[in-house]
Each structure stands twice: as C-alpha cells, then as structure tokens.
Amino acid sequence: MNVVVVGGGIAGLVAAHALRSHGASVTLVEGSDRLGGKIATERIDGFLVERGPDAILAAHPGAKWLAAELAMADELIAPEPPGGVFVYHDERLVPMPEGVGFGVPTRFLPFLASSLFSPREKLRAALEVFVPRGTVDGDESIGAFLRRRLGDAVVDRLAGPLIGGVYGASVDELSLMALVPRLRDAVRANGSLVLAGARAHLRGARPADAALLAPARGMESIVDALVARLAGVDVCLGVPVTRVTRDGARYSVALDGIHAIGDALVIATPAPVAAALLEDLAPAASAALRAFPYRGTASVSLGYAADQLGAPLQGHGFIVPEGALAMAACTWSSAKWRGRAPAGAFMLRATIRDGRVLARDDRSLIATAHEQLARVMRISGAPAMAHVARWPAAMPRYTIGHLDRVRAVDAAISHHPRLALVGAAYRGSGVPDCVAQGSAAATRLMEMEGVAA
Numbered sequence: 099m100n101v102v103v104v105g106g107g108i109a110g111l112v113a114a115h116a117l118r119s120h121g122a123s124v125t126l127v128e129g130s131d132r133l134g135g136k137i138a139t140e141r142i143d144g145f146l147v148e149r150g151p152d153a154i155l156a157a158h159p160g161a162k163w164l165a166a167e168l169a170m171a172d173e174l175i176a177p178e179p180p181g182g183v184f185v186y187h188d189e190r191l192v193p194m195p196e197g198v199g200f201g202v203p204t205r206f207l208p209f210l211a212s213s214l215f216s217p218r219e220k221l222r223a224a225l226e227v228f229v230p231r232g233t234v235d236g237d238e239s240i241g242a243f244l245r246r247r248l249g250d251a252v253v254d255r256l257a258g259p260l261i262g263g264v265y266g267a268s269v270d271e272l273s274l275m276a277l278v279p280r281l282r283d284a285v286r287a288n289g290s291l292v293l294a295g296a297r298a299h300l301r302g303a304r305p306a307d308a309a310l311l312a313p314a315r316g317m318e319s320i321v322d323a324l325v326a327r328l329a330g331v332d333v334c335l336g337v338p339v340t341r342v343t344r345d346g347a348r349y350s351v352a353l354d355g356i357h358a359i360g361d362a363l364v365i366a367t368p369a370p371v372a373a374a375l376l377e378d379l380a381p382a383a384s385a386a387l388r389a390f391p392y393r394g395t396a397s398v399s400l401g402y403a404a405d406q407l408g409a410p411l412q413g414h415g416f417i418v419p420e421g422a423l424a425m426a427a428c429t430w431s432s433a434k435w436r437g438r439a440p441a442g443a444f445m446l447r448a449t450i451r452d453g454r455v456l457a458r459d460d461r462s463l464i465a466t467a468h469e470q471l472a473r474v475m476r477i478s479g480a481p482a483m484a485h486v487a488r489w490p491a492a493m494p495r496y497t498i499g500h501l502d503r504v505r506a507v508d509a510a511i512s513h514h515p516r517l518a519l520v521g522a523a524y525r526g527s528g529v530p531d532c533v534a535q536g537s538a539a540a541t542r543l544m545e546m547e548g549v550a551a
C-alpha cells in the first residue's frame with residue numbers, strides 16, 4: 099500500500115514510522131523546513147529551552163509506545179525532588195495543598211490546613227458531599243460542573259488554573275465530556291468528588307495524571323529518535339500541501355507543481371489546514387473542521403544566575419488564577435528537570451495566553467515576564483538569557499461540544515475509509531495522545547490491507 103502522510107509533527111511522524119514498519123510505502127510531506135511540529139528544543143548559552151511541550155504523561159499508552167518503540171526508556175527522566183506547586187494568591191506564592199487531583203482536593207487535612215482558602219470557602223467545598231449527583235447528561239463546561247459541586251473559590255484558585263493550564267483555555271469553556279468525563283463518572287459512582295478522591299487516596303492511589311517524564315536531552319530527542327527510524331520513508335520538507343483530490347481510487351496530494359499519489363492518506367496537520375486541504379474532496383468535513391477553535395500561546399524562558407534568587411527554588415513552579423498576572427503559569431524548569439540550566443544558574447518558563455499580552459512584541463513580553471517574576475520570586479538584576487517561543491493560534495481548544503464536532507468530522511469522512519485525520523485537534527492534544535492517534539491510524543489502515551499491525 100502507498101500512503102501519503104501530510105504533516106511531520108509527532109502524530110504524522112508516528113503514523114509514517116508505524117506504516118513503514120508494517121511494510122507500507124510511505125511519503126511524508128512537511129510544509130516547514132523541519133520535522134517535529136510543536137516539539138522543538140533549543141540550546142542557548144548552556145540552557146535547554148523547550149519551545150513547545152516540556153514533558154509527557156508517563157501513564158499514557160502513547161508514552162509507553164514511545165519508550166518501547168523508540169527504545170527511549172533509559173532516556174526518560176522523572177522530575178527532580180522536591181516536587182510541589184504553588185498558587186499565586188494575594189500577591190504571594192501559597193503552596194498548593196497536597197492531594198489535589200485534577201483540581202479537586204482529595205485529602206481533608208492538607209486542604210483544611212491550606213491558607214489558600216478562607217474557612218467559609220473550605221466549608222463550601224466540604225459541602226460537596228451533599229450536592230445532588232445532578233441530571234445533566236449532555237456536555238457542559240468543566241467550570242460549570244466544578245463550580246456547582248465545589249464552589250467558585252476552588253475553581254478560580256485550583257481547578258481553573260490547573261486544568262486550564264494543561265488544556266490552554268478557561269475551564270468555563272472547556273468540555274467536561276471531552277477532557278475529564280471521569281469527574282462525572284466519579285460523582286455518579288460515589289455521590290461526591292471529594293469522597294471519590296478520599297476513597298482512592300485511602301486505597302493508596304496517587305493522581306496518575308501528575309506523573310510526568312521528559313527526555314534528558316529535551317523533547318526534540320523524541321523527534322530525533324523517530325526520524326532515525328524513518329529509513330525507507332520518502333520525506334519531503336518545505337512543501338506545504340495545498341490541495342487533496344481523488345484520482346480514481348487513489349488520493350492525489352498537490353505539492354509545489356508535482357503530485358504525490360497514495361492508496362491511503364493521513365492528514366496530520368492542525369484542523370484549519372485539514373479544512374483547507376479537504377475543501378474539494380470532502381466539503382462537509384472541511385466545513386466541520388472549520389468550527390474547531392484554536393488559541394495562541396507563548397513561552398517566555400528566562401535564565402538567571404543562582405545568586406540572583408533570594409532562596410533556592412523549592413518546587414516545580416506556580417499557577418496563576420485567570421487575570422491575576424500576565425502569565426498563566428510559571429514552570430521552574432531547572433528545578434523540575436535536571437540538565438535545563440548550566441551550573442550556577444536557573445531557568446524559569448512563563449506561559450502567556452492572554453491575547454492582549456501576546457499582541458506585544460518580544461521585548462515587551464520578556465520585560466513583563468521578568469518584572470512580574472522578579473517581584474513574585476524576589477529576583478534581583480536582569481536575566482542572563484531570555485527567549486520567546488510564540489505559537490499563534492496553535493492550541494486546539496476542546497470547548498463544550500468538542501466530541502460532537504469530532505463525530506461530525508468522522509461522519510463526513512466515513513465514505514473515505516482510507517483517509518485518516520490525526521493530531522492534537524481530535525482525540526487528545528498532549529504528545530502521547532498524538533502518538534496514540536498516529537499509531538492507531540497506521541494500525542487501522544494496515545488492517546484494511548490485511549496486514550496484522
């Protein structure tokens with residue numbers, strides 16, 4: 099079988115590798131001059147700067163696929179001790195209470211002892227055990243669900259910045275059913291989130307979502323390992339695909355003046371690009387794909403000498419309630435991961451998603467991030483290294499109705515069994531989700547050929 103894969107981010111790379119390893123003849127077409135998409139690592143003056151993702155969820159099957167298939171298990175490192183995340187509250191950093199799983203406090207004593215909430219707010223959260231299970235069957239926002247159960251304070255100071263930070267949007271617009279249906283399942287099964295969490299804690303379960311891993315040499319070593327395994331794949335770089343048509347039973351992909359022909363086609367680009375590519379071939383799918391919302395983000399990485407900081411970093415960073423600072427969160431990269439800063443230095447990475455802040459130029463973004471970090475963390479002097487990675491309209495937002503939008507696209511391409519759409523827009527936006535989608539698409543297409551994958 100000949101397969102054309104459009105898009106050389108992690109989803110497209112995994113699909114190309116998996117298809118090739120099962121005997122398909124593969125052409126991988128990437129619009130930019132490099133492979134990896136959002137995964138990009140830079141070394142600047144001894145600092146290891148991640149432009150995009152900096153870690154993967156260890157428990158995800160996609161992460162296990164990477165470790166096994168790319169023989170990377172020895173390269174993956176765990177976060178450095180001591181862990182712990184702070185919350186920016188009342189102009190200072192307050193430790194997040196222990197035992198918070200997906201923004202939900204699951205351990206009574208640390209929650210009661212936390213200075214993050216007033217006694218009244220704690221009481222409101224504790225009353226969650228009496229909130230009726232609810233009758234909403236369709237989708238709703240994570241924010242609406244959690245506000246009803248735990249009150250506004252827990253959502254605004256914990257769940258909002260935590261979940262919104264991971265998925266790049268406000269919890270008041272993010273889809274409960276697409277992202278955390280297990281929260282509703284927990285209420286249906288236990289009557290209460292707090293009780294469900296407490297029971298899980300007593301059984302010895304720890305929040306699996308918290309267990310992260312990262313390659314010691316940075317996320318791009320995942321891309322390097324995949325690229326090293328692409329022998330036999332015809333890789334075309336710097337050729338943005340503009341159109342996909344049907345040539346009899348085969349797909350024809352228009353490149354710069356030439357055409358790549360495949361019996362099957364994997365589109366692994368962001369949804370708006372997929373929408374444009376499918377305009378002629380599958381107009382209904384194209385229209386459905388245009389409804390997928392995106393948002394921009396930027397990472398500002400700042401490096402300092404250790405003696406610029408009043409006290410050593412004791413934790414992995416802090417999250418920020420919406421609108422309280424220009425940044426939505428700050429990862430203390432060099433305290434969280436070894437090898438991110440040269441000896442005697444440390445590195446911080448601020449995530450900026452506020453559209454008004456993103457509109458400013460790089461100098462202003464750096465100045466704002468530095469000023470706010472200097473104030474909050476008592477840093478003296480200017481950064482020795484500053485780097486801005488911008489991702490305009492790059493983060494798919496899984497807002498309410500996301501699953502319906504994905505179903506609409508699936509229905510619209512159901513008469514194209516040899517066409518697969520994979521990547522961050524559809525069935526999970528994390529790197530391991532994209533890995534799983536690329537691998538699953540390859541398996542499905544090979545099974546259609548009668549090849550056991």
Ligand SMILES: Cc1cc2nc3c(=O)[nH]c(=O)nc-3n(C[C@H](O)[C@H](O)[C@H](O)COP(=O)(O)OP(=O)(O)OC[C@H]3O[C@@H](n4cnc5c(N)ncnc54)[C@H](O)[C@@H]3O)c2cc1C
Pocket residue numbers: 104105106107108109110127128129130132133134135136137149150151152153154155337338339340366367368371395396397489492493520521522523527528529530532
């Ligand atoms: C700042 C940031 C931080 C993140 N942090 C994390 C994290 O810590 N952990 C985590 O798991 N995930 C994280 N993510 C999410 C994750 O990195 C992405 O969702 C994932 O890498 C997307 O992979 P993809 O293959 O779907 O798409 P992409 O990486 O976007 O790849 C798509 C590819 O298609 C190419 N393309 C586009 N148009 C065309 C065309 N016309 N023709 C040919 N090629 C085209 C692009 O150039 C690109 O290479 C983060 C994302 C960002 C932006």
